[in-house]
Amino acid sequence: MRHSKQTTKQNRGLRLTLTMVLLMAIMVIQACGGTGGNNGANASAPPPAAPEQPSGADNEPVPAAKKVPEKFTYLFVGATGKQSGAEGWGFHTGIIPEVLAQYDIKESVALGGGTGPDINEALLAGRADVATTGDTPQLLTRAAGNKTKLIGFTVTQNESYLLGKKNGVSTVKELEGKTIAVVKGSIMHRYVVGLLKENNIKANIINMGWPDSYAALARGDIDAFAPAAYDYTSYRMAEEEGYPVLDRGIDHPPLLGTSVTVAREEFLNQYPDFVEAWNAARTAALEDLKSKPDEYYAYISEITGTPIDVAPILYPIELIADTENSEQGIERLRLAKDFLQEEKLAAGDFDLEQWIYN
Numbered sequence: 001m002r003h004s005k006q007t008t009k010q011n012r013g014l015r016l017t018l019t020m021v022l023l024m025a026i027m028v029i030q031a032c033g034g035t036g037g038n039n040g041a042n043a044s045a046p047p048p049a050a051p052e053q054p055s056g057a058d059n060e061p062v063p064a065a066k067k068v069p070e071k072f073t074y075l076f077v078g079a080t081g082k083q084s085g086a087e088g089w090g091f092h093t094g095i096i097p098e099v100l101a102q103y104d105i106k107e108s109v110a111l112g113g114g115t116g117p118d119i120n121e122a123l124l125a126g127r128a129d130v131a132t133t134g135d136t137p138q139l140l141t142r143a144a145g146n147k148t149k150l151i152g153f154t155v156t157q158n159e160s161y162l163l164g165k166k167n168g169v170s171t172v173k174e175l176e177g178k179t180i181a182v183v184k185g186s187i188m189h190r191y192v193v194g195l196l197k198e199n200n201i202k203a204n205i206i207n208m209g210w211p212d213s214y215a216a217l218a219r220g221d222i223d224a225f226a227p228a229a230y231d232y233t234s235y236r237m238a239e240e241e242g243y244p245v246l247d248r249g250i251d252h253p254p255l256l257g258t259s260v261t262v263a264r265e266e267f268l269n270q271y272p273d274f275v276e277a278w279n280a281a282r283t284a285a286l287e288d289l290k291s292k293p294d295e296y297y298a299y300i301s302e303i304t305g306t307p308i309d310v311a312p313i314l315y316p317i318e319l320i321a322d323t324e325n326s327e328q329g330i331e332r333l334r335l336a337k338d339f340l341q342e343e344k345l346a347a348g349d350f351d352l353e354q355w356i357y358n
Helices: 002-032 085-093 095-102 116-124 135-143 187-198 210-219 232-239 265-270 274-291 293-304 327-342
Strands: 071-076 107-112 130-134 148-158 161-164 179-182 204-207 245-248 257-264
Touching: 071 085, 071 116, 085 095, 085 107, 085 148, 085 274, 085 293, 095 107, 095 274, 116 130, 116 135, 116 257, 130 135, 130 148, 135 148, 135 187, 135 257, 135 327, 148 265, 148 274, 148 327, 161 232, 179 187, 179 210, 187 204, 187 257, 187 327, 210 232, 257 265, 257 274, 257 327, 265 274, 274 293
Parallel strands: 071 107, 071 130, 179 204
Antiparallel strands: 130 257, 148 257, 161 245
């Protein structure tokens, strides 16, 4: 009996030990995740969340941010602080700043005043980034080695004409040995030189500003004066006061000029997407003014003092350039550059194609 009790006690101890070992094994299996049919996941637990997809899924590239300035300054020639053309209309109506804002250009400052050389001085000093002037100042500053880039044309058919004094000569042929006033280095200067060459005439060409030329022509101190076709004072002298028009530049296409928009090369290197934004804004402004000619000509009359019925004659919408790079404009720039070098007005030479921003 003693042996039987002892055996029974041993068997109970063995069963208790086995039970404890079994329980410990189950706990270890649960802790390690096991290898059951649900890949070790607890049947009562929710499935793991799917990883978050990065933006640009389905292998679509994420567009890079445009490299544009938050703010830039634009200059133009104009004593009234207002400008004609698509640029002037675009800033007047707010269309240009609005479109530029879509490209994250938050502030655009447009300032008028001074001459082409004044504007170039501001550009080179870094006080402005972009500017519009006649082609001659920009060709001269680039020929001098100043780093600018041509980004577009505003007009590709700038016309000059020749206004004679009353009771003076009546034809170009009669200008032999006579005195003609021009603004030296201007589109008008190139026109007069080209016109005299075409007619094999030698005349005395003097440098004189427009207000002084009006007075000199009225006094008879000069025989002719070459203004721009948009100049209202000269238009009035011809149409209302009887001063004879001796010739028009429109009859000599190679002697027509252009107006251009340039930007500092450093500015464009820093903000290569600016030109895309600028062209989009200018195009929007041009399309708008073409759809509202009466409003546009009223604006022109206001800023220039030109009578409303004369504004379409001196500032025709049809002359506003509608492309960024014009074959006609580039050819006229080439002719203008050649003229400035022939007349020894340019400080040096440069590659015109390299000047154009691409």
